[in-house]
Amino acid sequence: MSHHIIEAEDLHYKYPDGTSAIQGVSFRITHGESVAIVGENGAGKSTLLLHLNGYLLPTEGALRIGDYSLTKETLNEVHRTVGMVFQDPDDQLFMPTVFEDVAFGPMNLGFPADEIKKRVYDALETVGMLHLKDRPPFKLSAGEKRAVAIATVLSMSPNILVMDEPSSHLDPKTRRKLIALLGTFKHTKIIATHDLDMAVDLCERTLIIHKGKIAADGPTRELMQDEELLEQCSLEKPLKLQCCSLCGKVSV
Template sequence: MSHHIVAADRLSFSYPDGTAALRSVSFSIHHGESVAVIGANGAGKSTLLQQLNGYLTPTSGQVRIGDFPVTPKTLHDVRRTVGMVFQNPDDQLFMPTVFDDVAFGPLNLGMPTKDVEQRVTAALDTVCAGHLAAKPPYRLSCGEKKRVAIATVLAMDPAMLVMDEPTSGLDPFSRREVIKLLNEFSHTRIITSHDLDMVAEVCDRVIVMHAGEIRADGAAEDIFADAGLLASCRLEPPFSMQACVVCAKRGGQTS
């Protein structure tokens, strides 16, 4: 396998209505990296993620996973390598129980029942959701659904985790639990999010998209320190990196 686990080469994509969502996007991601793809709404982030395991087919250009291009003939192997966690966990959870949802993928690989049970148990334990195994997914909280959706992917033993807005809709405690979980993974991680404070905690590298193009690609601390770049892409620095207006005013009053 190539030392690049993911590579996009002049990747473009247009929707049937003619909307150009991606415009000649190129990048490579090495094994073990944690990379965020950020941008305002409509920047092309989710469209890009769906190219990485063949949910969408590029209009032109190519995506490679390891040494293999993503094509209809390689989708089976690609989807075992690239685990996709959708923004809305209800798009992934559809079986009668949590156990059934997590077992669905391994069973479809033809694995023996005993091995499937071991994978399900291990995946649910990893996301601290073993106690939810017998519950129907619709009875879960949003945070619980997020963790179970991640478990459905972990049960497939992918080399890479691709996550679309993993902390959206979560309360502060659940958000913190997901961030902790993401930091514990050794997988290659590609994450889109508007939660830039989460990105600053989880990702060392950031790719900035705007109008379907990559505007910047570099170390997270450098990207977030470039206020001009962020503003031009309708973004703001993480709250943790912004000056406190209240404190500044107080400082001015006491100086």
């Protein structure tokens, strides 16, 4: 099942204005893994994610996504393999109705009409938003928008899900629901986030990015206990791993 693998080898990226956003990043994410990418603002998370969907091509180094190495020619295959959920669902939901939005990808892939319909229904069912299918996306609440944005990606049945800040702007209960939903997905997941508690909940492995390089790569719980490392990378120990200020116990 090599098409579920992402492998970066000494990745470099320099923006046209000369800013060096990524300086030699290497990692290998295999089938079914769930990986969090964390790091302070401006560490290079977003730039890295933009590589994973082929929006940016590395200035140096190589990126393998599934069976393909990322080049201009393989973009279509990469887009089929990687489903990208953007940080702002408003950027992702651009069609007049939820149905059309979820159908956008499958239609571009050229599926027959009944197959498209089936995919849309399945995807919306999975995220529990089927009842919204005829609504215009801008009328939805933040949580609904997020769920529909995920459905737009699921409808293309990607092997790998890449998500940028999926829990941002959500109220606690909606966030909780989203985490539960993401937990049910069997895809290879890559989640860039500042929500370290979610990282603890969802991802067994974490990459910490600091100043364009990988500062640490290992099991989430271990890294999150390393206070020196976290301090160095402007991060903070997740709440659920901190001692309770009232009773002195750790919740998990």
